[in-house]
Amino acid sequence: MSAPAAITVENLARTYQGGYQALKGVTFSVAAGEFAAIMGPSGCGKSTLLNILGLLDRPTGGTYRLEGALTAGLGDAELTALRRARIGFVFQAFNLLPRLSALENVALPMAYAGAAVAPRLERARALLDRVGLGRKGEHTPLQLSGGERQRVGIARALANKPALLLADEPTGNLDSTSSAEILALFKELNAEGTTIVLVTHDPAIGASAQRVLRVKDGLLA
Amino acid sequence: MNAREALRAGVREISANKFRSALSFTAVSVGVASLLYTLAQTQGMKQALERNLELMGPGRMTIEKKRDYVSKGLSGGLTYADAVALRRELPDLYMVDPRSSYSLTVHYGGRKLEGVDVAGTTPDFRKRDWVYTLRGRFLNEWDVANRARVAVLVQPAGWVKKPFWAKFWGREDDYDKFAARVDVLGQRVRIVDSVYTVVGVLTPPPRDLDPRWDSWSTPNAFVPITAFQQTFGKGDASADLVDEIRVETGDERTLAARRRQIEAILKRRHRGEEDFEIKDQREEIESEMENMRKYVKAGLALGIVALLAGGIGIMNVTLATIFARVREIGVRRAIGAGRDDILAQFLLEAAMLGAAGGLAGVGLGLGGVKWLSGLGGTRDLAQPTVLHCLGVVALASAVSAGFALVPAWRASRLDPVEALKAE
Ligand SMILES: Nc1ncnc2c1ncn2[C@@H]1O[C@H](COP(=O)(O)OP(=O)(O)O)[C@@H](O)[C@H]1O
Ligand SMILES: [Mg+2]
Numbered sequence: 001m002s003a004p005a006a007i008t009v010e011n012l013a014r015t016y017q018g019g020y021q022a023l024k025g026v027t028f029s030v031a032a033g034e035f036a037a038i039m040g041p042s043g044c045g046k047s048t049l050l051n052i053l054g055l056l057d058r059p060t061g062g063t064y065r066l067e068g069a070l071t072a073g074l075g076d077a078e079l080t081a082l083r084r085a086r087i088g089f090v091f092q093a094f095n096l097l098p099r100l101s102a103l104e105n106v107a108l109p110m111a112y113a114g115a116a117v118a119p120r121l122e123r124a125r126a127l128l129d130r131v132g133l134g135r136k137g138e139h140t141p142l143q144l145s146g147g148e149r150q151r152v153g154i155a156r157a158l159a160n161k162p163a164l165l166l167a168d169e170p171t172g173n174l175d176s177t178s179s180a181e182i183l184a185l186f187k188e189l190n191a192e193g194t195t196i197v198l199v200t201h202d203p204a205i206g207a208s209a210q211r212v213l214r215v216k217d218g219l220l221a
Numbered sequence: 222m223n224a225r226e227a228l229r230a231g232v233r234e235i236s237a238n239k240f241r242s243a244l245s246f247t248a249v250s251v252g253v254a255s256l257l258y259t260l261a262q263t264q265g266m267k268q269a270l271e272r273n274l275e276l277m278g279p280g281r282m283t284i285e286k287k288r289d290y291v292s293k294g295l296s297g298g299l300t301y302a303d304a305v306a307l308r309r310e311l312p313d314l315y316m317v318d319p320r321s322s323y324s325l326t327v328h329y330g331g332r333k334l335e336g337v338d339v340a341g342t343t344p345d346f347r348k349r350d351w352v353y354t355l356r357g358r359f360l361n362e363w364d365v366a367n368r369a370r371v372a373v374l375v376q377p378a379g380w381v382k383k384p385f386w387a388k389f390w391g392r393e394d395d396y397d398k399f400a401a402r403v404d405v406l407g408q409r410v411r412i413v414d415s416v417y418t419v420v421g422v423l424t425p426p427p428r429d430l431d432p433r434w435d436s437w438s439t440p441n442a443f444v445p446i447t448a449f450q451q452t453f454g455k456g457d458a459s460a461d462l463v464d465e466i467r468v469e470t471g472d473e474r475t476l477a478a479r480r481r482q483i484e485a486i487l488k489r490r491h492r493g494e495e496d497f498e499i500k501d502q503r504e505e506i507e508s509e510m511e512n513m514r515k516y517v518k519a520g521l522a523l524g525i526v527a528l529l530a531g532g533i534g535i536m537n538v539t540l541a542t543i544f545a546r547v548r549e550i551g552v553r554r555a556i557g558a559g560r561d562d563i564l565a566q567f568l569l570e571a572a573m574l575g576a577a578g579g580l581a582g583v584g585l586g587l588g589g590v591k592w593l594s595g596l597g598g599t600r601d602l603a604q605p606t607v608l609h610c611l612g613v614v615a616l617a618s619a620v621s622a623g624f625a626l627v628p629a630w631r632a633s634r635l636d637p638v639e640a641l642k643a644e
Contacts, residue, residue: 056637084557095552112557
């Protein structure tokens with residue numbers, strides 16, 4: 001028997017308060033180890049979809065299975081535990097905590113997971129090495145360039161060894177050189193077995209993905 | 222997240238918002254300081270009361286002439302003979318000490334000292350409120366029986382640390398200056414027209430260490446009551462009068478019964494005239510304590526109000542902090558923080574702010590108490606105990622965390638997606 005898909009969604013819908021239907025019923029699955037890109041015009045529901053996949057938001061209709069398990073009916077604490085253990089988030093605006101050093105930012109998810117300080121810092125250092133920032137661990141986000149910040153963000157997303165990496169326009173705030181570096185990094189991570197789902201407007205990234213999910217007006221095109 | 226890291230993160234946040242933090246910090250510290258001061262005062266008063274009651278004796282009362290009483294001409298007033306009668310009729314009384322005093326002129330060598338407070342008393346004087354060190358001897362029964370011309374002089378001990386007000390307020394009269402310089406033990410002094418031999422010198426404790434409630438009322442010289450009446454009395458029927466008779470039953474349980482007996486005896490001796498008053502000094506002290514307790518309660522209320530104001534300040538700080546960090550909350554939630562983590566983070570920050578304010582308040586309070594004690598005049602101020610200090614710091618951080626509870630709880634319930642969209 002094959003391993004369950006990383007993500008399986010059926011008829012997934014999200015209607016916001018006030019009645020706006022951001023997602024009108026989408027069905028797809030992402031296999032473990034796959035690299036999928038979500039593309040589509042602004043306002044079509046990409047972020048809404050990604051937030052649901054990341055367990056930050058709940059659908060108002062349809063089902064979402066993460067690694068084969070239904071997520072409906074889980075409480076906030078259970079969703080948090082799943083998110084912490086299985087999912088890494090990368091943001092367009094990097095969202096590093098400004099008062100923490102790069103190293104501390106990377107170590108933070110492990111702190112929430114209850115890891116001890118020493119192994120936490122050790123792994124954070126290794127991750128910074130992995131993204132090519134081994135020597136900038138003590139820098140604060142303000143002392144880093146945009147591309148460097150996003151690499152710290154990716155290292156942080158990898159902290160708890162997630163099976164699934166979600167990224168919402170990770171290169172949206174970066175120049176083309178930095179974007180290319182970030183894309184290369186995602187490809188390497190995917191080659192190492194991490195499932196990646198990212199939202200992007202960048203055709204180069206779309207072309208690199210194994211699969212492109214095109215969203216339009218809350219539906220898959 | 223281990224405790225040390227959480228604390229470090231808290232310190233970072235607090236110091237990143239210095240002005241905001243300083244406001245609530247100040248309010249909390251003022252609250253804590255005033256609570257501490259009040260505790261010190263309560264403690265001090267309790268100790269002073271206990272020492273006083275101990276010195277005073279358990280069954281103590283004072284018989285005095287009734288104020289504003291117009292005699293019907295039947296009674297001869299409160300006299301030494303009354304004291305002798307009480308002693309005879311109620312032999313189990315521990316102390317019967319009649320006392321009279323006048324402000325008189327004393328001559329020694331070529332010197333003339335005016336306004337010396339001379340008291341006639343009995344050896345029973347020693348039995349209560351005895352806080353003196355004695356050189357030579359005190360008056361004895363033989364002196365009283367024989368109207369001996371002997372005197373015991375009081376040598377003022379001054380202050381360990383003179384309070385600021387005593388520097389210009391406290392009178393240093395001729396006698397005190399004289400007694401401080403000249404040792405008259407064994408010498409003869411002339412009081413008005415009579416020559417007395419100084420057989421003893423009494424030194425009370427330094428003023429600021431004197432445990433007595435009414436330490437200021439110590440006379441300058443003691444002589445046998447009988448000699449006093451003979452040499453300074455007017456030579457008529459009034460010569461036997463005394464100012465007061467101090468009585469001690471020796472037992473709190475016999476106080477009420479003896480009091481009634483004394484009343485009956487004196488009323489009979491005064492031919493029905495109730496021209497005397499029996500005062501229970503313990504009652505007096507206790508009523509004074511009651512008054513002071515009211516002040517303490519006011520102080521306590523002030524401290525609590527200030528602490529609550531500090532708490533509200535901390536609630537504000539927490540609200541502002543949370544408002545400014547909504548996005549951070551979203552980020553933390555996205556990377557794995559649970560609601561409890563967010564709640565704990567903000568509660569901890571508030572508690573730390575409260576504890577820091579509390580510690581500053583303890584510093585302020587201890588410094589203030591020390592300063593006030595240094596100024597003197599506040600011998601009823603006990604040093605706050607370690608327990609008091611820890612208690613108020615714990616209270617400050619608990620109050621702060623309590624006030625931060627609602628904002629922190631709301632922060633923990635924020636929708637992560639909405640929070641991430643915040644600027
Ligand atoms: N909390 C919300 N309440 C109402 N409408 C929302 C809310 N969040 C997003 N929307 C709307 O849903 C649509 C999809 O939003 P989003 O998923 O962010 O689009 P995008 O594809 O650009 O990421 C947009 O039209 C947006 O205005
Ligand atoms: Mg979007």
